[in-house]
Amino acid sequence: MQLLPKLSVEKRLLPSRRLTVAAPFVSTLVALAISAAPIYQGGVNPLYGYYQLLYGALGNKLALTETFVMFAPLLFTGISVALAFTCKFWNIGAEGQLYAGGLFAAFFAVYATSIPSVVAIPVMTVIGFLGGAGWAAIPAILKVKLKVDEVVTTLLGNWVMYYAVSAILFGPWRNPVTGWPESPAIAESTVYPILVPGSRFHMGIVVGLIVAVAYYIIIKRTKWGFELLAIGGNQRGAFASGINVPRQIILAALVSGGIAGLAGVSQVAGIHFHMKTDLSPGFGYTGVVIAMVGGLNPLGVVLASFLMAVIVQGTQAMHRATGVPWALAEVIQGIILLCLLVGIFYTKFKVRRVK
Amino acid sequence: MKGIVKTFPGVLANDHVDFQLERGEVHALLGENGAGKTTLMNILYGLYRADAGEIRIDGSPVILDSPQDAISMKIGMIHQHFMLVDAMNVLDNVILGLKTKGVIIDEASAEKRILELAEAYGLKVDPRSMIWQLSVGEQQRVEILKAIYREADILILDEPTAVLTPSEIKDLFRVLERMKTEGKSIVYISHKLEEVMEISDRITVLRAGRVVAKVNKKDTNKAELARMMVGRDVIFRLSKEDARLGNTILEVSGLSALSDRKTVALKNVSFAVREGEILGIAGVSGNGQRELAEVLVGLRKATTGVVRIAGNDATNIMPREIADLNVGFIPEDRVGVGLVMNLPVLNNAIIKKYRDFSKGALLDYPAATDYAKKIVEEYDVKTPDIRYPTRTLSGGNLQKLILARELARDPRLLIACQPTRGLDVGATEYIRAKLLDERSRGRAILLISEDLDEILSLSDRIAVMYEGQLMGVVAAEHANIEDIGMMMAGAKRMEMS
Numbered sequence: 001m002q003l004l005p006k007l008s009v010e011k012r013l014l015p016s017r018r019l020t021v022a023a024p025f026v027s028t029l030v031a032l033a034i035s036a037a038p039i040y041q042g043g044v045n046p047l048y049g050y051y052q053l054l055y056g057a058l059g060n061k062l063a064l065t066e067t068f069v070m071f072a073p074l075l076f077t078g079i080s081v082a083l084a085f086t087c088k089f090w091n092i093g094a095e096g097q098l099y100a101g102g103l104f105a106a107f108f109a110v111y112a113t114s115i116p117s118v119v120a121i122p123v124m125t126v127i128g129f130l131g132g133a134g135w136a137a138i139p140a141i142l143k144v145k146l147k148v149d150e151v152v153t154t155l156l157g158n159w160v161m162y163y164a165v166s167a168i169l170f171g172p173w174r175n176p177v178t179g180w181p182e183s184p185a186i187a188e189s190t191v192y193p194i195l196v197p198g199s200r201f202h203m204g205i206v207v208g209l210i211v212a213v214a215y216y217i218i219i220k221r222t223k224w225g226f227e228l229l230a231i232g233g234n235q236r237g238a239f240a241s242g243i244n245v246p247r248q249i250i251l252a253a254l255v256s257g258g259i260a261g262l263a264g265v266s267q268v269a270g271i272h273f274h275m276k277t278d279l280s281p282g283f284g285y286t287g288v289v290i291a292m293v294g295g296l297n298p299l300g301v302v303l304a305s306f307l308m309a310v311i312v313q314g315t316q317a318m319h320r321a322t323g324v325p326w327a328l329a330e331v332i333q334g335i336i337l338l339c340l341l342v343g344i345f346y347t348k349f350k351v352r353r354v355k
Numbered sequence: 356m357k358g359i360v361k362t363f364p365g366v367l368a369n370d371h372v373d374f375q376l377e378r379g380e381v382h383a384l385l386g387e388n389g390a391g392k393t394t395l396m397n398i399l400y401g402l403y404r405a406d407a408g409e410i411r412i413d414g415s416p417v418i419l420d421s422p423q424d425a426i427s428m429k430i431g432m433i434h435q436h437f438m439l440v441d442a443m444n445v446l447d448n449v450i451l452g453l454k455t456k457g458v459i460i461d462e463a464s465a466e467k468r469i470l471e472l473a474e475a476y477g478l479k480v481d482p483r484s485m486i487w488q489l490s491v492g493e494q495q496r497v498e499i500l501k502a503i504y505r506e507a508d509i510l511i512l513d514e515p516t517a518v519l520t521p522s523e524i525k526d527l528f529r530v531l532e533r534m535k536t537e538g539k540s541i542v543y544i545s546h547k548l549e550e551v552m553e554i555s556d557r558i559t560v561l562r563a564g565r566v567v568a569k570v571n572k573k574d575t576n577k578a579e580l581a582r583m584m585v586g587r588d589v590i591f592r593l594s595k596e597d598a599r600l601g602n603t604i605l606e607v608s609g610l611s612a613l614s615d616r617k618t619v620a621l622k623n624v625s626f627a628v629r630e631g632e633i634l635g636i637a638g639v640s641g642n643g644q645r646e647l648a649e650v651l652v653g654l655r656k657a658t659t660g661v662v663r664i665a666g667n668d669a670t671n672i673m674p675r676e677i678a679d680l681n682v683g684f685i686p687e688d689r690v691g692v693g694l695v696m697n698l699p700v701l702n703n704a705i706i707k708k709y710r711d712f713s714k715g716a717l718l719d720y721p722a723a724t725d726y727a728k729k730i731v732e733e734y735d736v737k738t739p740d741i742r743y744p745t746r747t748l749s750g751g752n753l754q755k756l757i758l759a760r761e762l763a764r765d766p767r768l769l770i771a772c773q774p775t776r777g778l779d780v781g782a783t784e785y786i787r788a789k790l791l792d793e794r795s796r797g798r799a800i801l802l803i804s805e806d807l808d809e810i811l812s813l814s815d816r817i818a819v820m821y822e823g824q825l826m827g828v829v830a831a832e833h834a835n836i837e838d839i840g841m842m843m844a845g846a847k848r849m850e851m852s
Contacts, residue, residue: 008421010403013363013747223718226709230702233695240654240684240692241706242675352404 010350019347024307027343031336038331042324049318056317057310063317065199069271071309073098073280075208076263077287078305079215080132082296084256086219087228088235089249093139093154094260095284096161097132101261102268103165104131106275109186109268117189124190125207125265132261133254135161140253144246150253158284166277175274183275192270204266209302211259216298228252260284293340311336359408361394368394369405370564376509381531381541383555385548385584387751387779391564392544396511399542400432401425431502432511437494439486445469446482449501472503476533477526492523499530510534511542514777516550520639528554546584546779548577560584581780596795598815601630602665604768604799605651610660611823612650620646622823624660628768633790633800635814635831637807639843643823644803645687648772651801652684653677654692664768678707683766685757687773687803689750693757696746700738701727703745704760734759735785751782758786762793769793772803787813807839819843 036046057067077094084091091097105128112120139153169181176184192203219225227248230238239245267279290308294300315329361369368391376382384392397403399410401419409416412428419425425432439448450465469482478496486494495515502510512531516524531541531554545551551558552572560568560583568583605628614620620643628634638644649655651662653674662669664680677684686692694703704727705712712723727741736755738748748756754774761769771790775783790813794800804810810817811834818828819842826842827849829835841847 006421008404014743217717221718221720222716223709223713224716226702226718229698230695230706233697234691236654237692237695238706240652240674240686242673242678243706244673244675 005353007351007353010352012348012350015347023343023347024303024340027339028307028336030343031332031339034339035332035335038328039324042328044322044324049322049324052318052321053314056321057314061196062199063313065196065201067306067309067313068205069200069202070313071306072202072205072208072266072270073263073283074286074290074308075212075302075305076266077260077283078290078294078301078308079211079298080256080259080263081287081291082294082298082301083215083218083228083259084252085232085291086225086296087231087249087252089140089143089253089256090151091136091139091154091253091256092151092288093136093157093257093284094263094287095280095282096154096158097135097257097260098264098267098280098284099158099161099165100135100264101128101132101258102264102275102279103168104128104134104261105265106183106186106268109190110184110275111187112190113187115187115189117193120187120189121192121203121269124269125262128261128265128268129258130261132264133258136253136257136260137250140250140257143253144250162277165275165279169275169277173275181277182272186269186273190269191273192266200271202266202270204262204270207262207266211262212298212302215301219298224248224251260287289337293337293344295344356395356399356410357408359395359398359410360406361391361398361403362406367564369398371408372561372564372566374559374566376540376542377557378508378540379535379538380556381535381543381554383543383545383551383558384561385545385551385558385580386561387546387584387781390561390584390779392561393513394564395561396432396513396542396544399425399509400430400511426505426507429506429508430511431505431507431509433495433498433502433513433515435513437498439494439497441487442485444483444485445480445489445497445500448486448497449482449504453505469500469504472500476503476530476537478530479526490523492519492526495519495523495527496530503534507539509540509542511544513544514546515543516545516547524550548580548584551580552577584780595791595813598794599631599797601797603627603629604665605801606661606663607651608661610647610650610662611658612646612655613658614646620823621650621657624820624823624825626818626825626828628799628801630767630799631794631797632815633794633802633813634828635810635817636801636803636820637805637810637817637839637843638820639805642820644805644820645772646823647820648684648687648770648803651677651770652682652686681764681767683761683764683769685754685761685769685771685774687776689753689757694745694753697744700731700736700741700743700745700748700756703756704730704741707760708764730759730763731756733763734789751778754778754782754786758789762789766798768799768801770801770803773805774802775804775806775809 032050039046039049056063058064077098080094081091105124108127109124112124135157139150139157142148142153143150169183173183175182195201195203195206227243230241230243231245231248235245263283264279268275272279286308290304291301294304311333315332318324319326319329356372356374359369359372372391372395374395386392394403398405399419401421401424404420410419411417417428419428440451446462446466446469449469450460466482473480478500480493480496480500486497515527519527534541543555555572558570558572558575558580559566560580562584608625610621610624611619612621624647626634636644646655650657653672656671664682667680669677669680690696701724705723709718709723712719731738731741734755736759737752774786774790787809790800790802802810802813811831814831816828816830817834817839819826819839821843826847829838829849838847838849842849
């Protein structure tokens with residue numbers, strides 16, 4: 001007796017354009033259909049739950065600006081990871097680089113009280129970039145010089161940086177005013193301006209979009225992007241063709257780390273105004289998912305980050321409005337992402353059932 | 356197989372193909388690259404499904420949706436690239452995937468059966484050796500054993516001799532004869548006329564997805580087959596002008612290098628190539644030719660010795676610097692070294708020249724696209740659009756793309772490794788003619804090839820490599836095929852003439 005249908009999978013010569021457009025929508029609908037069961041089980045009408053989800057993410061000015069607030073760090077880490085993955089530098093360390101960026105930015109920002117904003121904000125942002133880049137430099141050099149696997153070093157580096165930040169914030173740099181394990185408040189002049197009055201829509205969101213445009217230009221227009229694509233496609237072939245592979249990989253790792261560092265800057269200067277031990281609930285790891293869902297494509301990563309922000313904000317809102325358990329919100333996030341990955345698979349492969 | 360149709364996007368790979376295989380025959384499927392031979396057999400082996408047509412075995416229609424279906428219909432296929440697990444031994448590979456009774460595998464009786472079959476068909480191989488220890492020829496024998504062990508009555512061989520040495524080819528043919536007398540049927544996919552004429556009983560010729568002829572071997576000859584295959588008379592010998600020698604461009608002295616396994620691959624190799632000549636390096640595969648080419652283009656470090664290119668010291672420098680010395684390189688491994696298969700044709704066409712299309716940090720894509728279109732057209736690379744992924748090109752077009760990229764840069768030294776291996780007659784002829792053009796234009800060419808005919812018909816001087824050493828260099832007009840054969844087998848050394 002046959003338990004599972006026999007399937008045959010053929011790779012499409014080219015990804016189907018029609019399906020590439022349709023896949024995210026269809027996948028989301030399928031995911032919502034699947035998620036309806038646990039929501040119903042939780043005692044809530046799924047349609048009402050989804051209404052709350054959409055309303056809570058996009059329904060009014062406050063919801064929409066909060067979704068953008070969530071969008072910013074996801075966009076930074078998504079692009080950070082996508083850039084590194086383009087040349088097959090498997091940077092799983094965006095989380096640690098985010099903390100490094102936030103820490104370095106705060107080192108400057110806390111003491112920048114006498115520097116005017118027009119100078120202080122750019123300098124802080126650059127320092128945060130350099131902090132993230134510096135933390136990414138270690139695994140990059142280990143990989144290129146000693147062939148140490150960067151998946152391991154970047155992943156473990158996250159914990160090293162996290163505990164280093166904790167040690168600093170619980171110890172020497174504890175907030176003297178509140179006694180909380182957080183840095184002193186950053187200088188007024190370094191706070192990212194609010195762009196939509198009466199909300200938390202801050203300048204970091206715009207910086208994120210600028211970085212996204214820069215990533216687009218790098219990949220589609222520059223010589224460096226051309227080199228990264230070649231290295232990602234065939235490292236040996238790229239080297240044989242005269243591309244300085246080790247140098248470009250290190251450079252990509254540094255820029256990737258720097259962009260993740262900007263996520264940290266954006267959270268410190270736009271949201272918290274202190275360096276904190278819980279600066280990120282795992283944005284760096286979510287960045288990996290976003291980069292993959294976005295297919296490493298600039299526009300794809302922007303859309304994936306926004307979708308992720310909608311899902312996160314929306315499921316939280318649904319949880320608040322309907323009382324479905326918080327864990328269920330996370331379950332729904334997981335279901336949507338899995339469905340998206342399956343949808344992307346269908347754009348590249350033809351699957352048919354055989355008798 | 357009757358009326359088989361298979362289309363891929365933009366390509367009609369099989370156009371109402373009829374194919375009959377009889378018991379106890381070797382049936383050659385002859386055609387250029389991209390003629391649809393492999394596609395047709397992949398359909399028979401259940402890897403692809405035909406868009407139309409039917410397959411009958413012993414008169415009854417069958418549906419083959421997967422290789423498992425094909426195997427159960429006693430069909431076996433041996434692909435160009437072997438499907439063996441390197442880290443397992445021969446025995447395990449042969450029984451891999453077979454259903455056994457009970458939990459414990461009865462290795463002893465499997466081994467006995469393998470030895471019996473090996474004996475019966477002349478497939479000499481030790482069931483206990485690991486796959487990675489075996490030569491390519493031995494691995495092929497394991498593949499054949501695997502198929503016979505599964506009691507295949509129909510065996511499909513896809514370009515089986517592409518990777519074999521001449522003596523291994525003889526062994527293979529002996530095995531095929533043996534299988535024929537046992538009543539097994541063999542489909543022999545090839546574009547090599549000599550082999551087809553030697554081994555087959557009947558020949559089906561495919562061109563552009565259609566059957567152009569079905570003939571008995573005894574009623575035909577090589578020239579006729581070649582004509583049917585390419586649709587015109589093929590010029591086998593290329594006319595060649597006298598060499599006009601210029602300056603020495605490549606000078607190699609005392610070069611040694613290690614293989615990937617850290618054994619000595621090159622021993623004290625010295626030679627020179629001048630403008631306007633082709634120096635051919637002959638030899639049986641695996642005698643250091645690949646390592647030599649890699650050292651010359653910066654992909655492998657020399658342990659001793661000096662490489663000079665146009666007077667510059669080019670020993671152990673980066674590929675980028677070699678390219679900047681205006682050296683063109685046609686690598687042996689087109690997919691692994693020559694091209695980035697998942698990127699568009701455009702990217703591969705300009706990968707050695709993109710720095711010339713700079714606008715600061717930006718790459719001038721419109722100008723680069725014009726350039727790529729121009730060279731793709733000039734070198735007759737067939738692609739629907741240069742934005743398509745390179746992996747959509749056929750083998751001959753991949754090589755033409757590399758040729759276009761390298762020659763369009765007008766290199767003063769061209770290092771060409773196995774430039775026509777695996778290509779059909781048309782592409783081979785085209786590439787050889789291009790190499791001779793470059794020679795007439797006064798370029799220096801180092802031709803490394805295992806195809807002796809190619810070496811003989813193109814080279815001005817012929818060097819022979821054996822176990823990492825040069826056994827001698829002879830002028831092509833004085834070349835004696837016996838001497839070269841002896842040098843290739845390591846039985847003779849000759850001084851530079």
